[in-house]
Amino acid sequence: MDKIKTSITELFSIDYPIIQGGMIWCSGHKLVSAVSNCGGLGLIGGGSMRPELFREHIRKTKEETEKPFGVNIPLIYKYSEDLINIALEEGVKIFFTSAGNPAKYTSFLKEKGCKVVHVVSNVKFALKAESAGVDAIVVEGFEAGGHNGKDELTTFVLVPMVVDRVKIPVIAAGGIYDGRGLLAALSLGAEGVQIGSRFAVSVESSASYEFKKRIVEAGDTDTVLVLKKVIPTRLIKNEFAVRVIELENKGAGRDELLKILGEGRARMGIFEGNIEEGELEIGEVAGMIDKISSVREIFDDIVSGYFKYKEKLP
């Protein structure tokens, strides 16, 4: 298939402006190498890995692909500094950082010759990331799965708003499912897309079968954004989520919510497959995902769809 060239494919030396979100409990070496081997950019999801496991995933990825790949590191994660050092030791050259201050590591990483991208959810954070010297920004809309911004700006408005205010390339995230989504994101001024949910349900994702099956079964109205007083999180409306919603409707505060949340619920839901009590983090596109496909099938669908729908534009 024809390549799709933008400033993002140039920045990372890839064939398609399709980046796989570095999702916790999903984005191990199998998913990452499969995406990179298809001509996209795979990202190892550091946020759910202990340092030595993270090193192992980097090494296996290097064995499985000669194409560029990167890592995602949430800066609030307690091992974030360890992960950054390990990635540097292992020769990783592409860092996506999120959930924290981009000023903290950007110049350090840039001095080491790395490309740095930061994830933001409004214009102010985009300008801050640009000032910190990042090479590109991921703007993530309200429809995205998992942790989410407080301002509830959707992909459709956030992309052009940020594009109009920064000089660096913008990568759209949240709500992108197929070739139509890629085409729409580039129409809005993005130079690439980051896709999470659909890859979370791929054959190569390390999420549990139970989690993937639940997402395949989900309809359009099955996700909800909860825990706004703690950290806004989009997930499947299961028994746990309904309990949280009921408490929130009664005015529960941060402490009460932290207590019911407890520890390890994302692992329980995504990795261990506890469908009712875990946090099943996924975006609104859950309603469109109707099978567990291989990364190759997903890629072919997105790229062929892009050209097909572009051709049909009036």
Place this chain on the structure above:
Amino acid sequence: MDKIKTSITELFSIDYPIIQGGMIWCSGHKLVSAVSNCGGLGLIGGGSMRPELFREHIRKTKEETEKPFGVNIPLIYKYSEDLINIALEEGVKIFFTSAGNPAKYTSFLKEKGCKVVHVVSNVKFALKAESAGVDAIVVEGFEAGGHNGKDELTTFVLVPMVVDRVKIPVIAAGGIYDGRGLLAALSLGAEGVQIGSRFAVSVESSASYEFKKRIVEAGDTDTVLVLKKVIPTRLIKNEFAVRVIELENKGAGRDELLKILGEGRARMGIFEGNIEEGELEIGEVAGMIDKISSVREIFDDIVSGYFKYKEKLP
């Protein structure tokens, strides 16, 4: 400028698939005739008009344009039946209905030779409207201003989800600002767009100058969706909205919220220009609107932008 032809322009015999939302307190004859004269479809916003005023607006619109125009009637409005009868008496042939059951008037209006469109916010309502026999559906995303669906589906995901499930044309609403938004909406499979907020701030809108000025000043994070326990409403985060948010955070119920809401706040905010105590209903694109433009300027910007950004797609 070149026309942009889709099944929606064919349905309404218009030149561009651009529909102006029939917004309360904004969409009188001046706005409607200006949009229709530019080759789009203007809609009189019946939801804030008494029957005789509504008739006057229809008559003035007919004087000001020979192009097709329509009316928007919220079916929960106490005068909805009167408005429908008046519109029929005055020869109106295009009806957009919202906020109610599409089965109620669709076949009646179709028998009179009218085109009927219903506004929905999820797949189930889209299928229900299709079954009721409407000619097209407006799908309105979470980023839209004013009254909003309960499911919080964004334009980016709602459009392709509904397009894949219905046979009739889909019009995208919520978050559409300029040519990039039109291009993105058509990329996602829509056959047209309905634009509210940007036209609400046009010279020809009947909203107050104070309201328009406040929207021009608004930044990206200045709107919020409140009153979810009553009817979800997106508006500017002013003093009234902050009071509502504080009550909601404490777990206030429907009755308490209805009490603080009272009557006539949308009129107070939009039409009378009480910027802190009124409901300033507007979409997330408020953050992009940076001047009060004429409908002609808005149209030229959208249409020229569409062709410009389409040309730039890789």
